[in-house]
Amino acid sequence: FPIIENVYQNQGSMFKMIQVPFTDGHKTMTIVADLKEAYETKCESLVNDFEKNITLSIIDENWKLHLREMDDLRRSSQGAVYEQKDPLVIYKQESFHLFSEMIDKLNKEIISFLYKGEIPA
Template identity: 65%
Template sequence: MLEKKIILYFLDDKWKEHLREMDSLRYSVQNAVFEQKDPLIVYKQNAFHLFQERIYEINKKIISFFLNFTIIKNDIICINNKMIDSFLKKNRKKIGRNIKINIRHLITGEIKNIKFKQVDSFLKNGEWVLENNNF
C-alpha cells in the first residue's frame, strides 16, 4: 500500500509539471507560423517528445527512490534524514530532541533506546531503522 502511495505521489507531481509545460508549449508553437510550418504538426511532435521525456523522468524518479530507500512493512520503518521531518508532520505528533526512541539494527536485530537527536548518526550508514511503535 505504501509503495502505491509513493508511486502515485511521483506520478501526480510529474503530471502537474507536464500539464504546465504543455500549456507553455501551446503558446510557443504559435511562432511556427512565422517559420512557415504547420503549428499543429509542430505541436504534436513537441508534445510527443515532451511526453516521452516525462515518462522517462517518472520511471527514473520512482526507481531511484525505491533503490535508495528500504521499506520494511512489519513494525519497522526505514527512512532517511530528510524524511524524518515530513514523517513527523504527517503523524502530527511533536517529538522533542531529548525524547527516547527505539531503533533496531537490520542485521543483528539489536534494539537501542536512544535520544531522538542522536538518530541521524545511526541512520546515515543504513544499518539502523526506526521502529514504528515509537510514534
C-alpha cells in the same frame, strides 16, 4: 519493522492507523497505514502501501509539471506561423517528445526512490 511491532504490542489498542515516514535521503514522504494489518502481514501490506503511495505521488508531481510544459508549448508553437510551418504539426511532434521524456523521468524517479528509500531511525 521493529517500530511497528513495538507500537502494536505496547499501544495497539490506542491506535488504528499509523503514520510511517519514508525517505530516500532527499525527499521524505509519510505513509498512513493500518497498524493491525501491517503487524499481521509482517509489514508486507506496509511495503505495498509504500510502493503505491510513492508511485502515485511521483506520477502526480510529474503530471502537473508536464501539463505546465504543454501549456508553454501551446503558446510557443503559435510562433511557428511566422516561420511558415504548421503549428499543429510542431505541437504534435514536440508534445510527443515531452511525453516520452516525462515517462522516462517517471520510471527513473520511481525506481530510484523505491531502491534508495528507507524508514528513518
